[in-house]
Amino acid sequence: MSRAELTRRTGLSRSTVKDLVEELAAHRLIEETRPAASAQVGRPSPVVRPHPGTLAIAVNPEVDSLTIGLVTLGGSVLEVTKRATPGVLNAEQTVDLAADMIERLRGRLDPDCTVTAVGVAVPGLVHAAGSTIRLAPHLDWHDARIGEMLGAATRLPTFAANDANLGAIAEHIFGRHANADHMVYVNGGAGGIGAGVVVAGQLLDGAAGYAGELGHTYVGGARQCHCGAIGCLETEVSQSQIYEKDSTVRATTVERQAHFLGIALGNVVNLLNPGLVVLGGFLRVFPSVAADTLDAAISRHGLRAPREMLRIVPASLDADTLMIGAAELAFAPLLADPAALYHQGVHRDRAGRRDDHRVGFDRLD
Numbered sequence: 001m002s003r004a005e006l007t008r009r010t011g012l013s014r015s016t017v018k019d020l021v022e023e024l025a026a027h028r029l030i031e032e033t034r035p036a037a038s039a040q041v042g043r044p045s046p047v048v049r050p051h052p053g054t055l056a057i058a059v060n061p062e063v064d065s066l067t068i069g070l071v072t073l074g075g076s077v078l079e080v081t082k083r084a085t086p087g088v089l090n091a092e093q094t095v096d097l098a099a100d101m102i103e104r105l106r107g108r109l110d111p112d113c114t115v116t117a118v119g120v121a122v123p124g125l126v127h128a129a130g131s132t133i134r135l136a137p138h139l140d141w142h143d144a145r146i147g148e149m150l151g152a153a154t155r156l157p158t159f160a161a162n163d164a165n166l167g168a169i170a171e172h173i174f175g176r177h178a179n180a181d182h183m184v185y186v187n188g189g190a191g192g193i194g195a196g197v198v199v200a201g202q203l204l205d206g207a208a209g210y211a212g213e214l215g216h217t218y219v220g221g222a223r224q225c226h227c228g229a230i231g232c233l234e235t236e237v238s239q240s241q242i243y244e245k246d247s248t249v250r251a252t253t254v255e256r257q258a259h260f261l262g263i264a265l266g267n268v269v270n271l272l273n274p275g276l277v278v279l280g281g282f283l284r285v286f287p288s289v290a291a292d293t294l295d296a297a298i299s300r301h302g303l304r305a306p307r308e309m310l311r312i313v314p315a316s317l318d319a320d321t322l323m324i325g326a327a328e329l330a331f332a333p334l335l336a337d338p339a340a341l342y343h344q345g346v347h348r349d350r351a352g353r354r355d356d357h358r359v360g361f362d363r364l365d
Contacts, residue, residue, distance in 0.1 A: 002035060002045035021048055028114065029054055029073070029338055050074040053113040054334075057102055058326035059120040059150070060163065061094045062190045063138050068101045069320075071327035073334075075174045077320045081105070091133070091144035099153035116341075118156050119330035120146055121163035121322045123191030128209030131160035137226035138191040159329050163187055164212055165205055166325025167315070168196025171278050174324055175316045183276040184268055185315070186214060187322070188283035192226070192234045197272060219263045236260040239282045258290035262297020269302035269310055280315035280322075287312050 001009075007017045024030045032046040050073035058069040066089070070079040081101060089097065106115060124136025131147025133139075151158035168185035171177065181201040187194050193215030197204040205211050215234040216227050223235035237257040242250070265277060279286055286294055298307060315321050334341060 002047050003032075004045035006048060024338060025051075027338070027341065029334075029341075052076075053110070055109075055113055055115050056327040056330035057105065057115060057118045057156070058323040058330070059098050059102075059118060060322050060326065061089070061098075061120070061122060061139065063088050064190050066094060066097055066101070067323070068098065068105060069323035069327070070105060071323055073331060075170075075324050075327070077323050079105070080320075080323060088139055091139075091141050091146055091149065095146065095149045095153050098150060102154050102156075115156060116334055117330035118150060118154060118158040119166070119326035119328070120150065120158065120160035121166045121326040121329075122146065122160055123163050123189055123194065125210045125213070126160050126162050128161065128205060131158065133160065134210075135227075136191070157330075157333070159332070161209065161326075161329050162194060162196070162205075162212065163189065163191075163322055163325075164194030164214075165196040165203060165209070166329055167280050167321045168198055168212075168278075168325070169203060169328050170317055170321050170325035171280070171315055172198050172201075173328065175278065177276055177278065177313065177316065179275050182272075182274045183278060184272060184274045185278045185280060186265075186283055188237070188239060188279070188281035190239050193237060193283070195268070197274075199272070214264055214268070217264055217267060219260045221260075233260060233264045237283075242282055242285075254286075254290050255293050258286050258293040259297045261286060262294045263301050265294075265312075266298045266301025266307075269298065269306050273306040273309070275309050275311065277310060277312045278315050279312065284314035284318075287314055 003017055003021060007014050010017065021030065021032065025032060028051050030048055031051045032048055035044045035047050052072050054073040056071050058071055060067040065082055065084050067080060067082045069077055071077050083097070083101065122133055122136055123138060124141060125134040126132065127134050133141045133144040133146050135142060147158045147160045164185060164187040167187045168183065171185050172180050172183060177183065181198065183198040185196040195212040195214035197212050216225065216229060216232045218231045219233045219236055221231045221236055224230055225232035225235050237260050242253060242257060261283070268274065317324060
């Protein structure tokens, strides 16, 4: 936006905004450009935007693959590399593969680009304070210190969080959904189903970051889940079932899964009263292919008053949702305290490698 608009929104003086913009621009966190031609009288105000060379690396481990993305501070995904894995990798194997992929990615970067940090979107319970995976059932990870291990391997600050929570952040900030301050994002992937909850514009992550495990709520049935419980949503709704080759079987499967998803969302309606539910991953097809079944199940299990306020839409960022969300996690310390980046005693070169002689980035936590 323009300097004039920044001044209006912040309530700061023009001179203060000018000084802040110039300071941030000097450290390559933002850039200014001339505005497009207009009929406005007087000198047009310069347009301020995030610097396109300020980057984060996003990582998403799944049961059958590892995805690495390069994302700008403005939320643009520049590159995504997905590598299939021969079965489920343990945490150490994932770190080794991710570090190799990240090193290759950094080697291709323009010298003017700066990698700030790494964000990891994990399908499981992540202890927010230490970026430790307490439990990822489908990956069979237990108390895996993924942030610490990948940070040591890449020499970049590394932060991990639940994938659905990060998807919720991405869709809330960049999804351009109307009236999204009370929103539930539900992610469906090879590693299960999870939800990220936005309440009054803020992520509801719980006492330790474990909130939103919608895939492990009871919807009926007698199947045992990976988590050890019986009748979880994940036992009835899964990515592997929805891609059945036989079209007749697939249609029946989709309708059955929509029913169980609707039961879970009915509980969400009663408990949280969201105005918006965003379905991501393989779940994003349900509003178009099984809307009637989904709505019927929600109506049967959700109270009328909060149900009538609800909109259900597919994720607008498509496959980039988790990449953008993981990058936002990586950028969070930078956004909280930009000045810390250029007041460190130990620095990094612009590709994120340690360098004691150049101004760059150090630990952000």
